[in-house]
Amino acid sequence: MKQILTKEERDDYMKGLDAEQKDFIQNHVRRGKKTTFANFMAKDKGIVLPEDTDSEEIEHLLEEWVLEDYIDNGYVNAETPCECGRPLRYQYVVKHNRTKEQRTFGITHFEEHTGLPAEIVKDIKSGFQKIDYEMDDLLVKLHQGWSLNESLPNIPEDYTFPKDIQKHLDVNVPLLDRQIHRLRHVGEEIPRREVTEEIKEETIPASQSFYEAQEPDPINLFSEEEMPAPKNEKDLQMYVLAPKYRDAVIGYLEDGVTSARVICELLIKNNSAPKGRYTYSERPKIYVSVCFYLDLLVSRGQATHIGSLNLDDRYYKLT
Numbered sequence: 370m371k372q373i374l375t376k377e378e379r380d381d382y383m384k385g386l387d388a389e390q391k392d393f394i395q396n397h398v399r400r401g402k403k404t405t406f407a408n409f410m411a412k413d414k415g416i417v418l419p420e421d422t423d424s425e426e427i428e429h430l431l432e433e434w435v436l437e438d439y440i441d442n443g444y445v446n447a448e449t450p451c452e453c454g455r456p457l458r459y460q461y462v463v464k465h466n467r468t469k470e471q472r473t474f475g476i477t478h479f480e481e482h483t484g485l486p487a488e489i490v491k492d493i494k495s496g497f498q499k500i501d502y503e504m505d506d507l508l509v510k511l512h513q514g515w516s517l518n519e520s521l522p523n524i525p526e527d528y529t530f531p532k533d534i535q536k537h538l539d540v541n542v543p544l545l546d547r548q549i550h551r552l553r554h555v556g557e558e559i560p561r562r563e564v565t566e567e568i569k570e571e572t573i574p575a576s577q578s579f580y581e582a583q584e585p586d587p588i589n590l591f592s593e594e595e596m597p598a599p600k601n602e603k604d605l606q607m608y609v610l611a612p613k614y615r616d617a618v619i620g621y622l623e624d625g626v627t628s629a630r631v632i633c634e635l636l637i638k639n640n641s642a643p644k645g646r647y648t649y650s651e652r653p654k655i656y657v658s659v660c661f662y663l664d665l666l667v668s669r670g671q672a673t674h675i676g677s678l679n680l681d682d683r684y685y686k687l688t
């Protein structure tokens with residue numbers, strides 16, 4: 370059972386940290402809450418994105434409320450009230466993307482002051498709580514003198530950590546359990562079968578089922594003239610993004626969207642791209658052809674990859 374801290378313990382553990390660690394943890398909580406909020410607002414619209422998608426990316430998809438800020442004032446302060454005048458320590462600031470209206474409230478009056486449906490508020494609140502528990506996890510580990518070597522003894526010395534993990538190590542903040550979990554096989558020789566099988570299933574569907582699933586709108590996605598030399602025509606067709614979506618993709622990159630997943634959702638929302646999703650991962654089916662088109666831009670020198678390529682999402686920017 371994870372240790373959950375009281376407010377007093379949190380404050381107490383926080384006091385023992387250096388400025389950089391304190392800053393890192395507060396930022397982690399702030400970013401985590403913004404991302405949670407944006408993810409649930411998107412989910413309400415049927416949009417499913419990887420959990421770690423940045424809130425700024427998701428906000429390109431949201432026309433309504435986004436979490437602008439989360440502030441810990443350090444103590445219950447009359448200068449930082451809820452919409453109703455009640456003094457607050459922890460302040461949530463939301464902004465309406467279309468009307469630019471801004472609201473400030475404490476967690477207990479979240480529903481009352483935003484008018485969001487109770488169900489979404491409930492989900493967001495439990496998401497926020499998860500972030501607070503992550504903070505507790507970090508504080509407890511710091512308090513107990515956590516060390517990377519003890520937690521993950523098999524990591525080779527020259528190992529290159531994923532960026533998010535390296536950021537923790539740079540400021541001497543312990544890793545979250547889910548990060549430790551990701552590294553658990555590093556230094557062991559284990560074939561990564563799950564991943565390769567998922568790639569097979571989702572990016573090279575040799576079976577007919579993909580086309581059957583696309584039935585209502587099979588032609589639009591693929592362009593006849595750009596089809597590569599057909600060894601297996603049907604397999605190759607799905608890699609090609611229809612010309613009518615290409616300008617839109619470039620437009621989104623120009624707007625500063627970098628996530629291929631978010632670009633897919635924008636194409637579905639604004640450009641009537643096919644809505645089909647894979648059942649298990651809930652990735653849009655156009656994801657494959659969008660990535661192929663983005664990779665084509667990279668090979669032409671018009672765009673570059675940001676960060677590592679993985680199956681869940683890929684990031685690009687124009688050059």
Ligand SMILES: [Zn+2]
Pocket residue numbers: 451452453454455474475478482
């Ligand atoms: Zn209030």
